[in-house]
Amino acid sequence: MKLKEIAAVLNATTSCGADKLEEEVEMGYSSDLMSDVLTLDTDNLILITGLVNLQAIRTAEMADIRAIVFVRNKRATEQMIELALENGMCILESPYSLFKSSGLLFQAGLKPIY
Amino acid sequence: MKLLFSIQGGDFTHAGHPSSEVKKVLKQLDIDGKTIKNIVIALYEAEVNVVAHAWKGTVSVEIDENKITIWVEDEGPGIADIDLAMQAGYSTASTKVRAMGFGAGMGLPNMKKNADELLIESEVDKGTKVKMVNYF
Numbered sequence: 029m030k031l032k033e034i035a036a037v038l039n040a041t042t043s044c045g046a047d048k049l050e051e052e053v054e055m056g057y058s059s060d061l062m063s064d065v066l067t068l069d070t071d072n073l074i075l076i077t078g079l080v081n082l083q084a085i086r087t088a089e090m091a092d093i094r095a096i097v098f099v100r101n102k103r104a105t106e107q108m109i110e111l112a113l114e115n116g117m118c119i120l121e122s123p124y125s126l127f128k129s130s131g132l133l134f135q136a137g138l139k140p141i142y
Numbered sequence: 143m144k145l146l147f148s149i150q151g152g153d154f155t156h157a158g159h160p161s162s163e164v165k166k167v168l169k170q171l172d173i174d175g176k177t178i179k180n181i182v183i184a185l186y187e188a189e190v191n192v193v194a195h196a197w198k199g200t201v202s203v204e205i206d207e208n209k210i211t212i213w214v215e216d217e218g219p220g221i222a223d224i225d226l227a228m229q230a231g232y233s234t235a236s237t238k239v240r241a242m243g244f245g246a247g248m249g250l251p252n253m254k255k256n257a258d259e260l261l262i263e264s265e266v267d268k269g270t271k272v273k274m275v276n277y278f
Contacts, residue, residue: 062243066183067252079243083190086158087243090165090186092179107155 029053029138031095031118034074037132038097038122044109045095045118053095056138058130062087070141076133078102078126085111097122099129143167145203149192151218154242157193160201161186164212167205173278181210181276184256187249188214188272194239195219196269207278214272221264228254 032049035042042049055073059065062083065075071092077084080102088096089111096112097120098104104112104119112119122129134140145167147160161182168178185201192199196218204211221227228250235245254260257274264270 060243061246063246063248063252066187067248067255071179081242082155083157083242083244086162086186090158090161090179090182092175 029133029136031074031120033136034095034097034133034138035120037136038099038120038124038129040097040120040122043104043119043121044112045116048095048116048118051094051118054139055141056130056133057141058126060126065091065093068141073141074138076126076129080104080108082108082111084108085115085117088112088117089115094118096120097129099124099126143205145201145205147201147203149189149196149199149201149216151193151195151197151199151216154193157189158186160189160203164203164210168210171205177276177278180256181212181274184253184260184274184276185212185214187253187256188212188274190244191249191270192216192218194235194242194244199269209275209277212272212274214274215269216271217269220266220268220270221262222266224262224264 053074058076060079074095076097078100095118101123165182196216199216202213230251231247233247239245259275261273
């Protein structure tokens with residue numbers, strides 16, 4: 029799926045990386061636990077999370093994840109956006125819950141990792 | 143090439159800075175992406191452990207032609223039973239650390255998975271020394 033399609037499905041706003049919206053991601057992973065995200069061997073994925081802090085961006089950086097959706101209407105802080113921009117990431121923000129976001133993306137064809 | 147960083151216990155804002163810098167250097171050296179990911183994930187997990195558990199620590203990195211050696215040393219409570227700590231799911235992390243998205247007892251097993259060689263030495267109430275080696 030293209031990131032812009034993901035944003036449309038989740039009624040999400042783009043808080044940084046609008047130039048990346050044409051890029052494709054194949055898989056999605058939903059988690060508020062960064063320890064689990066760090067165990068993934070896959071990297072062409074979008075992280076869907078309600079954990080809104082600097083370590084979510086750091087985790088994505090180390091795991092080579094280039095796109096994150098923050099759910100439950102949470103907003104990324106300026107410091108987070110700065111770090112995301114530095115790493116060429118796209119950040120989306122959705123008003124939907126983690127469950128609803130994951131369900132809608134699965135239905136739209138985004139693949140699970142396992 | 144040698145790099146040295148310091149880490150403050152409890153400082154989650156700067157956790158990941160050394161890993162980020164090491165990642166940049168390895169990219170410049172044109173190291174394979176998968177190898178870089180293994181190295182920085184192992185280092186990041188080690189950094190988070192220092193921030194989560196210890197009072198302060200250092201990260202020393204030595205990059206040679208065919209390998210990278212990383213030492214993460216801290217002054218802190220130490221690990222009483224390293225074998226137990228290596229078990230997936232075993233954790234002594236605080237509620238604060240868990241609220242940051244860590245402390246699930248996955249850090250040490252994940253370091254073992256990502257480093258080609260991992261050596262941990264620890265002394266209770268003094269600190270922990272971790273050495274990790276990855277080959278290019």
